Amino acid sequence: MQTVANLRSRFAPPGVDALLFLLLGLAGLWSGFLIKNIVADDAMITFRVAENLAHGRGFVFNPGEVVQVTTTPLYALVLAGGTWIFGAAPRAALALNIVLAALLPILAFDVGRRLSGRITGVAGALLLTFAPLLVIAFSMESYLYAALLLACFDAWFARRYRLAGLVIGLTAMLRGDAALVGAVILTYDFLFGPHPAPQPQTGSILRALFRRLRWQMIAPAIGIPLLWYIFATVYYGSPFPATLQAKTAQGQFNWLGEYFVSGFLEFWEDWTVDYTPLFYIFPLLFLLGLIPMFRRERMWLLLLAHAVLYTLAFEMLGVTFAEWYYAPLMPAAALTIGRGIQFVAAGAANLAPARATPLKNGIATTVAVALTALLLYTLAPVTGDIIAKHPDWKALAYPQAARWIAHHTNANATLATIDIGHIGYGANRHIIDIVGLAQPDVAPHIAQGDFGYAIRRYQPDIVLLGALWLPEVQSRPWFQQEYPARHSLRLEGMNEPLVLFTRHDGAKVNLDTVPAAAVHPARVDFNRQITLTGYHFSQAQPGGLLTATFFWQAQAPIEVDFTVFVQVVDAENNIVAQGDSKPQRGFYSTPHWQPGEQIVDSHIIAIGDDVPPGTYDVLVGFYEAAGGQRLQILDEAGQFKADHLRLRGVEIGGGAQ
Structure with missing residues (x-):
């Protein structure tokens, strides 16, 4: 019996594939611009690693701390190069992922049409493009993962084995679990792949098996990730990222309450209960898509085997749920559902008379378009809500x-x-x-x-x-x-x-900001260690509070833990209010100050009810708490000038100074 699948080449107009590539690429590009605001917090970890690498600070998250933090070294390397071009890793990632959004449906279509036909390819490509669990992972390495995964299968299906080996190797370097892609393809190729006709028995069974190994594919597939793991072992001391152990530990404690499968079931319940029961059409078509695969289209087993192994690996590792973990499963899911659509379309077409080929094709196309449109309609609210909620x-x-x-x-x-x-x-x-x-x-x-x-x-x-x-x-x-x-x-x-x-000491926090126009400039040298560069006094009333803000600049390392004294005095030098404290209310002591550093230091002084309105001066300086010795103020020649600074014209009962 002829099916729509094996009629596809005979009745397809010339250039139809090129047109479909173009249209699907444009659909993917459009989706990329729709979802460009999705930026996961974990993606920013890799962005920082990439920028550190690009600027010569090491392949690390914290400069000076050699720890493998990113789980996706290939993505970080690509973004490091992109940083030189775009100036920042987030901009490089955005450009890369928009391009990948256009490339993904093209690759999905090519894989689908090679396996079963154009209906599978087109439907699978469109479903993949707008799949919520792919879209939500936009800023992560997930789009590159999905693209490389499809490229691996596409190259192998096309029997371009050297290219397949190269892409398999790069995929395995993208993320540790991506080695499953290569494991599936290399195993299937060894057991069932096309090989030259066996030669007459001239040696042992082992020699015959050895001849089945396709070394032009195996060498890059294993060699590329092996080089990375050797480098990681030498550079970091371990081939495995610290994040793997951390995620597993979080899973052991069950911090987030969900694992891989249970996390997906949370999504599924949300979609089917809060959105629409139409989502049950997806697993139905998925199951229908499996029928022709197990009957005769055995190469589908590669995609399915990877999906099964990927799910088992994440569930057995016990890592905590993360919404972007599901993206690598989306190509297999979308294409299998696409195959289910083609299966239904072919069944409907076969109801027409056997020789009515145009009618058969018309029925198949109509059914396929209707089912694909229904599924996209079902996905639209979910994907739309994801887009609307971002930036999150x-x-x-x-x-x-x-x-x-x-x-x-x-x-x-x-x-x-x-x-x-x-x-x-x-x-x-x-x-x-x-x-x-x-x-x-x-x-x-x-x-x-x-x-x-x-x-x-x-x-x-x-x-x-x-x-x-x-x-x-x-x-x-x-x-x-x-x-x-x-x-x-x-x-x-x-x-x-x-x-x-x-901490009580050693943490500078410039909490109090004063408009630059309101700052009184100054240049007062406290023993070549500290310079007062400006000051400001807030409005004060009798019975209220006066905020005195000083702008210090450290000039040299300071060994002494100084206390700042602030005294409000009248014309006869009588102290009417006073406040002594370590800088920044005791949180940032002078031994922690770094040469050249600017410190904004505010002191709050209570003004008594009995202080009459008028003009007052403020005396400010530094002293050692243990012995009371004050830090000297020097003149331009470096000679002793005073042990305190007098700042005039503070109005109590008047405006701010």
Whole structure:
């Protein structure tokens, strides 16, 4: 019996494949622009690694800390090159993924038509393009993974074995689990692949088996990832990324409550209950697509075997659920459903008279278009909601927090937090990952539920957490004693504030900002160690508060832990108000100041009710708490001038100075 599948070449107009390639590529390109705002926090980890590599700071996340943080070395290498072209890894990733969005449906169509026919190819390509579990992974390595996966199968189906080996090798270097693609293809090729006719028995069975090995494909398929693992072992001390151990540890503790299969079932329940029962058509067509595969189209088993092995690997590893883990399954799922559509279309066409070929083709095309349109219609609300919800709350809130940290804290400060992507990229601080992605020794403690280990072990200068996050850490006496809350950031996309905790000493945070036009410029030399570059006094009233803000610049390393004194005096030098404290209210002592660093230092002084309105002066200086010795002020010649600075004209009961 003739089917639509084997009529495809005979009745196809010339150039139809080229036209379909073009149209599908344009559809993919359009989808890429629709989803360009999807940026996962984990993608920013790889972006930071790529930029560090591009700028000569090492193939690392934290410069100076040689740990393999990214799980996708090939993606990081590509983005490092893209950083030189586009100036930043996120821009390079956006350009790359938009191109891949156009390429994916083309590759899917080519694989589908080689396996079964154009209906399978077109339907599978369109379903893949708008698949929610692919779209949601846009900024990750997932689009490159899916493209390389399809390219591996496409090259092997076309019997371009050297090219297949090269692509298999690159795929295995993209991510560790991608080695399953090569394992499936190389095994199938050895067992069932096309080989020259066997020669007369001239040797042992082993020699005959050896001749079946296709070395032009095997060598690059194994050699490329092997070179990477050798490099990783030498460079990092281990071929495996720290993130693998961290994800497994999170799974052992079941931190997020979902694993690979259960996470997908959460999606499925959401789609079928909250959206539409029409989603049940997808598994029905998937099962129908399996029928011709097991009957005669055995090369489909390669895609299916990879999908099964991939699922088993992630479930057996016990890693926690992440929404982008499902993207590599989407090509096999979309094309199998496409094969189911072609199976139904062929069955409908076969109801027509045997010789009515144009009618058969018309029926098949109509049924295929109708089913594909129905499935796309079913997907549209889900994919549309994903697009509408991005940038998500992390992509909205974390960059704001990162910019604030970059602007207001010490560049040498260490920062501990949970989501290290956007924060690490934007803040440009040495990052301590509380859940162990960046520090390998943290993972075993996470497996035991100890989320405070990284903070106790590395004693970061700053800890950034949501107000209600990790109550088992925030409620502990040691954390409350060592890390008082310093500042709250209320950010777009978050219902609760992010809270900045800092150590009692050694963490600069420039909380108080004054408009540049309101700052009184100054140039006062405190013993060649500290220079006062400006100051500002807030409005003050009797019985109220005076905020005195000083702009210091460190000129040299400072060994002494100085205290700043601020005295409000009247015309007879009587002290009417006073406030002494370490800089930045005790949080950033002078021994931590770095030469050339700017420090904004505010002091709040209570003005008594009995202080009469009038004009006052402020005396300011530094002294050693132990002995009371004051830091000298020098003149331009370097000679002693005074042990305090008098700033005139503070109005109490008047305007700001």
